[in-house]
Amino acid sequence: MEIITRSEAETIELGKKIAKQLKKGMVIVLTGDLGSGKTKLVEGILSYFGLESEISSPTFTIVNEYYSPNLNIYHFDVYRLEDSDEFTAIGGEEYFEKGVCLIEWGELIEDILPNNYVKITFSRNNEEENVRNIKIENLEF
Numbered sequence: 427m428e429i430i431t432r433s434e435a436e437t438i439e440l441g442k443k444i445a446k447q448l449k450k451g452m453v454i455v456l457t458g459d460l461g462s463g464k465t466k467l468v469e470g471i472l473s474y475f476g477l478e479s480e481i482s483s484p485t486f487t488i489v490n491e492y493y494s495p496n497l498n499i500y501h502f503d504v505y506r507l508e509d510s511d512e513f514t515a516i517g518g519e520e521y522f523e524k525g526v527c528l529i530e531w532g533e534l535i536e537d538i539l540p541n542n543y544v545k546i547t548f549s550r551n552n553e554e555e556n557v558r559n560i561k562i563e564n565l566e567f
Contacts, residue, residue: 429560430551437463437558441470444546447567448526450497453540454565455532458548463558464530467546468501471528475499488516498525502532510535 431437448454448471456464472478475494488507492499500521507513513535521527522540532539544565551557 427562427566429562431463431556431558431560432554433556434463434466437466437560438470438473440560441467441472442474443567444562444565445471445474447565448497450525451523453522453527453529453532453543455536455539455543455545456528456530456548457533457545459550462548462550463560464546464548467548467560468528468530472499472501489518489521500525500527502527502529504529504534505531507534510538514538 429440431440444454444467456467458464469478472492475492475496477492477494477499488502488504490501492501502518502521504513504518513519518535519538529535529539532543532545542564545561545563547561547563549559549561551559
């Protein structure tokens with residue numbers, strides 16, 4: 427499925443729609459260039475669960491953990507990791523069954539991800555500043 431968003435607000439709303447489909451054990455890989463909308467989508471997902479005031483990018487911490495009464499959400503940014511062995515060494519795989527894992531730059535550890543992960547690819551429209559093309563694989567809503 428491919429979706430076009432024309433503003434940060436639309437990307438956040440898309441995150442809320444995706445959040446309605448999330449279940450414990452799901453792994454979502456967010457891939458795309460810097461500034462392409464990955465964190466805005468996560469913001470939408472978190473806001474659906476009432477956690478929007480807590481969002482911060484996990485670039486330096488690797489993972490931010492969010493707890494709601496309905497679902498635990500683990501937001502990873504693996505951009506700074508050397509490889510999937512480093513993800514395993516920090517216990518990253520242990521999170522897969524504990525809640526929902528949102529993994530920015532997840533293509534870097536694709537070799538250790540569960541087979542049924544959801545992949546969301548972001549690309550900017552070069553002609554219009556805030557337009558994002560978002561391709562969603564393995565998730566229907």
